[in-house]
Amino acid sequence: xxxxxxxxxxxxxxxxxxxxxxxxxxxxxxxxxxxxxxxxxxxxxxxxxxxxxxxxxxxxxxxxxxxxxxxxxxxxxxxxxxxxxxxxxxxxxxxxxxxxxxxxxxxxxxxxxxxxxxxxxxxxxxxxxxxxxxxxxxxxxxxxxxxxxxxxxxxxxxxxxx
Amino acid sequence: xxxxxxxxxxxxxxxxxxxxxxxxxxxxxxxxxxxxxxxxxxxxxxxxxxxxxxxxxxxxxxxxxxxxxxxxxxxxxxxxxxxxxxxxxxxxxxxxxxxxxxxxxxxxxxxxxxxxxxxxxxxxxxxxxxxxxxxxxxxxxxxxxxxxxxxxxxxxxxxxxxxxxxxxxxxxxxxxxxxxxxxxxxxxxxxxxxxxxxxxxxxxxxxxxxxxxxxxxxxxxxxxxxxxxxxxxxxxxxxxxxxxxxxxxxxxxxxxxxxxxxxxxxxxxxxxxxxxxxxxxxxxxxxxxxxxxxxxxxxxxxxxxxxxxxxxxxxxxxxxxxxxxxxxxxxxxxxxxxxxxxxxxxxxxxxxx
Numbered sequence: 254x255x256x257x258x259x260x261x262x263x264x265x266x267x268x269x270x271x272x273x274x275x276x277x278x279x280x281x282x283x284x285x286x287x288x289x290x291x292x293x294x295x296x297x298x299x300x301x302x303x304x305x306x307x308x309x310x311x312x313x314x315x316x317x318x319x320x321x322x323x324x325x326x327x328x329x330x331x332x333x334x335x336x337x338x339x340x341x342x343x344x345x346x347x348x349x350x351x352x353x354x355x356x357x358x359x360x361x362x363x364x365x366x367x368x369x370x371x372x373x374x375x376x377x378x379x380x381x382x383x384x385x386x387x388x389x390x391x392x393x394x395x396x397x398x399x400x401x402x403x404x405x406x407x408x409x410x411x412x413x414x415x
Numbered sequence: 416x417x418x419x420x421x422x423x424x425x426x427x428x429x430x431x432x433x434x435x436x437x438x439x440x441x442x443x444x445x446x447x448x449x450x451x452x453x454x455x456x457x458x459x460x461x462x463x464x465x466x467x468x469x470x471x472x473x474x475x476x477x478x479x480x481x482x483x484x485x486x487x488x489x490x491x492x493x494x495x496x497x498x499x500x501x502x503x504x505x506x507x508x509x510x511x512x513x514x515x516x517x518x519x520x521x522x523x524x525x526x527x528x529x530x531x532x533x534x535x536x537x538x539x540x541x542x543x544x545x546x547x548x549x550x551x552x553x554x555x556x557x558x559x560x561x562x563x564x565x566x567x568x569x570x571x572x573x574x575x576x577x578x579x580x581x582x583x584x585x586x587x588x589x590x591x592x593x594x595x596x597x598x599x600x601x602x603x604x605x606x607x608x609x610x611x612x613x614x615x616x617x618x619x620x621x622x623x624x625x626x627x628x629x630x631x632x633x634x635x636x637x638x639x640x641x642x643x644x645x646x647x648x649x650x651x652x653x654x655x656x657x658x659x660x661x662x663x664x665x666x667x668x669x670x671x672x673x674x675x676x677x678x679x680x681x682x683x684x685x686x687x688x689x690x691x692x693x694x695x696x697x698x699x700x701x702x703x704x705x706x707x708x709x710x711x712x713x714x715x716x717x718x719x720x721x722x723x724x725x726x727x728x729x730x731x732x733x734x735x736x737x738x739x740x741x742x743x744x745x746x747x748x749x750x751x752x753x754x755x756x757x758x759x760x761x762x763x764x765x766x767x768x
Binding site: 287290291292293371372373374 | 578
């Protein structure tokens with residue numbers, strides 16, 4: 254038996270496939286929570302990009318989904334000659350979902366434990382922005398939907414040819 | 416021999432001596448004037464020394480973080496003051512919660528331990544995250560780059576905390592057990608000052624034991640001597656650096672709680688001036704030297720407390736206590752000019768570049 258006749262199987266552990274995507278999602282969640290609690294989202298919520306449609310605060314929120322959805326696709330396609338399309342899109346969607354779960358948890362937990370006594374920006378205005386003015390639980394489902402869709406779309410951006 | 420002397424003693428050296436003697440003369444004159452005028456009673460001097468010890472203990476704890484990081488990475492972690500500020504904030508929130516529930520007074524010692532534990536944990540975490548995110552990628556970069564990054568990290572932390580918690584000053588709660596004074600060897604000391612001094616001594620001793628008597632401490636010394644040789648000896652350099660930041664951050668967190676206990680206020684710029692003063696203390700004691708940081712911190716605290724009254728008052732300068740910050744930084748400049756190695760340490764330059 255020679256070295257050339259020995260084929261080394263690729264690592265196909267399903268755990269290792271999910272791990273980078275989940276890590277990106279968790280990191281994105283932390284960044285989103287940071288932006289929410291530090292006051293950037295609420296400070297820019299009144300700066301309308303398109304009046305009555307979307308504000309700068311919402312754009313910044315969406316940019317978190319876009320950035321981390323893209324990064325998740327990047328990680329999913331790492332070390333592969335041909336990026337698997339379905340897996341990349343799924344990775345972006347999962348990252349977006351994890352980020353939106355973090356924000357949803359903030360919206361649900363913060364009023365219950367009076368988080369505003371510590372973080373001054375955990376305010377009703379923030380929760381209204383995060384739920385797109387639709388309240389709980391409708392707004393949370395919309396937030397999760399937005400996270401999944403935007404995450405998948407930004408993963409699609411990664412897959413576009415150069 | 417005369418030629419050798421002429422080569423070593425230049426015009427600049429002579430000018431420095433003259434300036435040094437002039438400063439010394441002014442200081443001695445100021446001290447003599449104050450003492451001769453008997454403006455202050457012995458009790459006032461004792462109170463000032465005790466306050467200086469308490470203040471210096473806080474500086475020493477923060478300075479240890481600076482000196483340990485410099486010793487290992489040859490880098491000044493200018494964000495360390497904000498790690499201290501984070502500890503102060505966390506200590507404030509925990510103490511306030513305990514105070515509102517009555518736990519702080521009912522179980523004072525347990526409450527204090529929990530406050531310290533919480534503050535030290537968060538500060539250590541922030542310090543480790545700083546190292547991982549801001550400094551590790553720049554380990555091979557030119558020296559200026561991590562320095563600028565540290566300054567940027569410092570501002571990032573400051574204004575993040577301002578965003579999280581607001582710009583207002585928060586009042587640290589004072590439990591009944593810390594009100595009033597105790598008498599030690601006939602000297603009346605405020606209970607808060609006694610707590611600060613005792614807690615700081617305990618932590619300084621613990622750190623000294625860690626560095627001198629444990630395997631991890633020896634590894635820290637080895638990495639500080641020569642990173643590459645330590646790696647060849649089988650020491651995990653990355654792990655030791657993380658532990659250094661962890662320990663430095665924990666001490667800064669504890670210092671934050673002690674500072675809040677002493678001065679009873681916390682806000683997002685709390686770490687700025689004490690951070691700079693602790694850096695001064697680290698340089699004063701000898702940057703890179705753990706014992707030097709302790710000595711430097713205590714010396715700076717006492718100097719800052721005593722000198723305005725002892726020297727400036729004697730020179731007829733009104734409201735001398737308002738110049739205590741200027742005094743601390745003047746001391747830094749003078750130390751760097753006349754004794755760059757500090758009291759116990761190595762030159763703050765390129766000894767191991």
